[in-house]
Amino acid sequence: MKNPIEHLNKIFDNRVRLGVMSTLMVNEEINFNDLKQLxxxxDGNLASHLATxxxxxxxxxxxxxxxxxxxxxxxxxxxxxxxxKEHIEALENMIRGIR
Amino acid sequence: MKNPIEHLNKIFDNRVRLGVMSTLMVNEEINFNDLKQLxxxxDGNLASHLATxxxxxxxxxxxxxxxxxxxxxxxxxxxxxxxxKEHIEALENMIRGIR
DNA sequence: ATTGCTACTTTGTATTACAAAGTGCTTTTT
DNA sequence: AAAAAGCACTTTGTAATACAAAGTAGCAAT
Structure with missing residues (x-):
């Protein structure tokens, strides 16, 4: 049996940071307010996640x-x-493991 | 533009709980110590996540x-x-969105 | 001069995560 | 019989994280 989560990146555990990153993967750039609404x-919370x-x-x-x-x-x-991408790959491997 | 994280389940944001769930998806049952090593x-930390x-x-x-x-x-x-499964689907949709 | 907008920073609080120690029960070892 | 060890926790305390709300600086519009 193997650990399904060992290659996940802790920074991307947080949903807001995960969302920001995945949005930025498909958008060249996004501004603060669009990200905030999305x-x-x-705004304070977003700013702190962006800072991280x-x-x-x-x-x-x-x-x-x-x-x-x-x-x-x-x-x-x-x-x-x-x-x-490495995080996504780790997620995909985890998902593959449950199929 | 759409929110890539809105359908994610907050309980599964945590890596230990995510790992436990995905392990239990493919194993009929697992005991405490195997899970702890995995x-x-x-043990205290695991116990609290299992309780959640x-x-x-x-x-x-x-x-x-x-x-x-x-x-x-x-x-x-x-x-x-x-x-x-719903969480996994949401993750897959997110991943699909970045391709 | 006041109001409003943007993108923060600061402050304070609540939640979460975690390690470490303690607990109750049972079994194994001496 | 007494001591040690294992299991699966619970309790306690602390550190990290997340978050809302309020404050701020700079600029623009009214």
């Missing part, structure tokens, strides 16, 4: 403008993509 | 013996199977 969290992902080097921030309004967008890094 | 957790799963009606406990030694085994309930 995940249905408070950034501290781990999984996402990067880009502060820009739309017209004259500030617009902060987030995108996945190479390292983030790699780590997330 | 998940690599302390039991409180939610996802697993059931069977206290038995092997020869003369006590042997507590755990198995998945119908409800647990249903909820876990």
């Amino acid at each position: 995940m249905d969290v408070t 992902l950034e501290e781990h080097g999984y996402i990067k921030v880009h502060k820009g403008f739309i017209g004259r309004k500030t617009n902060t967008t987030y995108s996945i890094t190479k390292a983030g993509e790699k780590s997330f | 998940m690599d957790v302390t 799963l039991e409180e939610h009606g996802y697993i059931k406990v069977h206290k038995g013996f092997i020869g003369r030694k006590t042997n507590t085994t755990y198995s998945i309930t119908k409800a647990g199977e249903k909820s876990f």
